[in-house]
Amino acid sequence: MAELPEHKKLYEALRRLISDGVYAEGDLLPSENELSSVHGVARHTVRKALDRLVVDGYILKHQGKGSVVKGVPKGIGILSLMSTTSAVGDNILTTKIIGRPEVRAWKEAFTFELSDVEKEVGCIYFERLRSLNGKPVFYDITMLPNLNFPRFTSLNLENKSLFDVLRTKYQIEVTGGVQQIFAIKADAKLQEHFRVRPGHPVLRLNRKLNTNKMGVYIYSQVFCITDELGLSGTF
Amino acid sequence: MAELPEHKKLYEALRRLISDGVYAEGDLLPSENELSSVHGVARHTVRKALDRLVVDGYILKHQGKGSVVKGVPKGIGILSLMSTTSAVGDNILTTKIIGRPEVRAWKEAFTFELSDVEKEVGCIYFERLRSLNGKPVFYDITMLPNLNFPRFTSLNLENKSLFDVLRTKYQIEVTGGVQQIFAIKADAKLQEHFRVRPGHPVLRLNRKLNTNKMGVYIYSQVFCITDELGLSGTF
DNA sequence: CCTCATTTGTACGTATGTATC
DNA sequence: TGATACATACGTACAAATGAG
Numbered sequence: 001m002a003e004l005p006e007h008k009k010l011y012e013a014l015r016r017l018i019s020d021g022v023y024a025e026g027d028l029l030p031s032e033n034e035l036s037s038v039h040g041v042a043r044h045t046v047r048k049a050l051d052r053l054v055v056d057g058y059i060l061k062h063q064g065k066g067s068v069v070k071g072v073p074k075g076i077g078i079l080s081l082m083s084t085t086s087a088v089g090d091n092i093l094t095t096k097i098i099g100r101p102e103v104r105a106w107k108e109a110f111t112f113e114l115s116d117v118e119k120e121v122g123c124i125y126f127e128r129l130r131s132l133n134g135k136p137v138f139y140d141i142t143m144l145p146n147l148n149f150p151r152f153t154s155l156n157l158e159n160k161s162l163f164d165v166l167r168t169k170y171q172i173e174v175t176g177g178v179q180q181i182f183a184i185k186a187d188a189k190l191q192e193h194f195r196v197r198p199g200h201p202v203l204r205l206n207r208k209l210n211t212n213k214m215g216v217y218i219y220s221q222v223f224c225i226t227d228e229l230g231l232s233g234t235f
Numbered sequence: 236m237a238e239l240p241e242h243k244k245l246y247e248a249l250r251r252l253i254s255d256g257v258y259a260e261g262d263l264l265p266s267e268n269e270l271s272s273v274h275g276v277a278r279h280t281v282r283k284a285l286d287r288l289v290v291d292g293y294i295l296k297h298q299g300k301g302s303v304v305k306g307v308p309k310g311i312g313i314l315s316l317m318s319t320t321s322a323v324g325d326n327i328l329t330t331k332i333i334g335r336p337e338v339r340a341w342k343e344a345f346t347f348e349l350s351d352v353e354k355e356v357g358c359i360y361f362e363r364l365r366s367l368n369g370k371p372v373f374y375d376i377t378m379l380p381n382l383n384f385p386r387f388t389s390l391n392l393e394n395k396s397l398f399d400v401l402r403t404k405y406q407i408e409v410t411g412g413v414q415q416i417f418a419i420k421a422d423a424k425l426q427e428h429f430r431v432r433p434g435h436p437v438l439r440l441n442r443k444l445n446t447n448k449m450g451v452y453i454y455s456q457v458f459c460i461t462d463e464l465g466l467s468g469t470f
Numbered sequence: 471c472c473t474c475a476t477t478t479g480t481a482c483g484t485a486t487g488t489a490t491c
Numbered sequence: 492t493g494a495t496a497c498a499t500a501c502g503t504a505c506a507a508a509t510g511a512g
Contacts (some may be wrong), residue, residue, distance in 0.1 A: 005480060031496055042482050047497085055290060063497045064489030176292060180465035183418040183436040201418040201436040206465075214297075230415035230441070240499060266477055277501050282478085298478045299508030 004171075006041050010049040012168075013039075018058050019072055029059065029067040094131050095160070101126040101153040103146050109219045110206040111180065117215060121146045124153065129193055137229065139193045140222040147216065172216065177209035194225050203231065241276050242283035248274075249284060253293050254307055264294060264302040329366050330395070336361040336388040338381050344454045345441040346415065352450065356381045359388060364428055372464065374428045375457040382451065407451065412444035429460050438466065 004012070017023050029035070032050070036043040050067055053059045057073040106114060106123050123143045130138035142162065144152075149170060157165065166172040186200040194200070202223050209218040224231060239247070252258050264270070267285070271278045285302055288294045294302045341349060341358050358378045365373035377397065379387070384405060392400065401407040421435040429435070438461050444453040459466060 007480075033496080044483085045481060048480090050497095051286075061497070062490080064491075064495075066490090066496060178467065180467045181416065181438065182461040182465045183438040183459075184461075185434075185436050199420075199434055201420050203416065203418040203438075224418075226417040226419075230417045232413060232415045242499080268477080279502085280500060283499090285478095296478070297509080299476075299510075301477060301509090 006039075007045045007048040007052075010035070010039055010041065010046065011052045014049060014053060015056075015058060018053075018069055023069045025069055025071045027069045028065075029069065031066060092133055094134075095158060096129045096131070097157050098127040098129055101155070101157070103153060106143065109143065109208070110221050112206070112208045112219060115215065118145045118217075124149060126157070128157070132229065135228075136194050137225050138222060139190065139224075140220055142218065142220045144218055145216060148213070166211075166218075171212075173212045174209045174218065175212055177207055177218075179205050179207040181205050190223055194223075196225065201226075241274075242280045242287075245270070245274055245276065245281065245284035246287045249288060250291075250293060253288075253304055258304045260304055260306040262304045263300075264304065266301060329369075330393060331364045331366070332392050333362040333364055336390070336392070338388060341378065344378065344443070345456050347441070347443045347452075347454060350450065353380045353452075359384060361392070363392070367464070370463075371429050372460050373457060374425065374459075375455055377453065377455045379453055380451060383448070401446075401453075407446050407448055409444045409446055409453065412442055412453075414440050414442040416440055425458055428458075431460065436461075 014023075014029070023029060029050075030038065032043050032046045035041075035046045039046070050059065050061065053067075054061055058070060059067045060070050061067050101124055103122055104125050106119060109118075122145075124146050125141070125143050127139070127141050129136050130140070155165065155169070163174055166174070182204045184202055184204050186194065186196055186198065186202045190196070190202055191198060191200070194202070203226050205220075205222040205224070207218075207220045207222065209220070211218065249258075249264070258264060264285075265273065267278050267281045270276075270281045274281070285294065285296065288302075289296060293305060293307070295305050296302045336359055338357055339360050341354060344353075357380075359381050360376070360378050362374070362376050364371055365375070390400065390404070398409055401409070417439045419437055419439050421429065421431055421433065421437045425431070425437055426433060426435070429437070438457075438459040440455075440457040440459070442453075442455045442457065444455070446453065
């Protein structure tokens, strides 16, 4: 297992402190010089970690003032969860894996083209149902190429963020991607998962996510009920 | 006018070279040391400029290899039109203004909060119906604060891009924004505009767009039929 | 397969400018 | 006004990945 670079270790440490609520929204982080001496790294290294936290939306920096905690960016990548009725902060998002991750041949990658290498190695496939306060709101299908993911199928992904697992276990970071968005009617499977009536409007997203590993893409199809919450994103 | 910092000047210069096609997709940028000596700045400064180009999606960096031009990020965050059946290039998008732009009090800004200043000055309101090859696909409501838009209500917006008009006539540039996305059923008004049956699934976007003018935001609500085309975006 | 020059990544140091309180 | 904190920018050194030979 490769040792993580200092700036990444600090990034993970600070990110965790924010996720765990040790630093809450509005709090000031320790100054760069303080973090530098406390963690025994150069200020430049601290700045690199903080830069990343800014890009990821955890903090805001203000010259002369300090680094203010913005909060934990919730949701799936760029599109984050947003309640239409009340704040999302008090709500509880739980994740359930349907079936269990398995290796299989690609059926298709929705509307995206697959490379020959991807076709050859097959894919790791799993489905998840995510609920907010017990009500199902996301149903998603995820496919990864079966490359460099030792023991992935035996990992417990319940209530864990896929992105966190990929980053911490496999050093894979999602760097961006493309997505297509549609409004559709619920079919039989969606009706069952979401417990809605036939014809209920559902949001569908086809996504291809880029990573920091050359040639490694994550494909996912996300279905979402937007009755009580919308998908929110900045650009 | 404040002088731009070196790393930003270099960023702008390189960004422009990529936009203008001097460096095309797949090309290798000059090495960091070369850029450093050519532009007379430290390597650290070059790296800062390149970091920004990576974040913005213009280049990819590979250790031991160099910085590869990725291209011009298309419609950053702004969901762009994408056909599900064929290329959109050959299709014709026409815009029709429904009614005519008028000044009125804000009814509401969808789910967004309005400032006191915005409430006081009122808004410029108009609705548009955009069609692809004669079939209506977008119906949108746009609201601007009634500030600094002389003669706006008498402008002819037919078949013109609102963003282009704002930029060329009023020096207002859209710099980003937030949006919420929902899947809904067509109501009576949407049924009529889109000529679809009751209950047809429709995509709804509530958008608040930031501009380069402090305190000036554009609010819009976009309805979209995604039967034959999806909204596509990069992130 | 190995070596070597090149290129980016990490990490350190130092100095000075600028915004906030 | 002064102390503090972040921003910019110069420098050095070595590690790690790439690709040519």
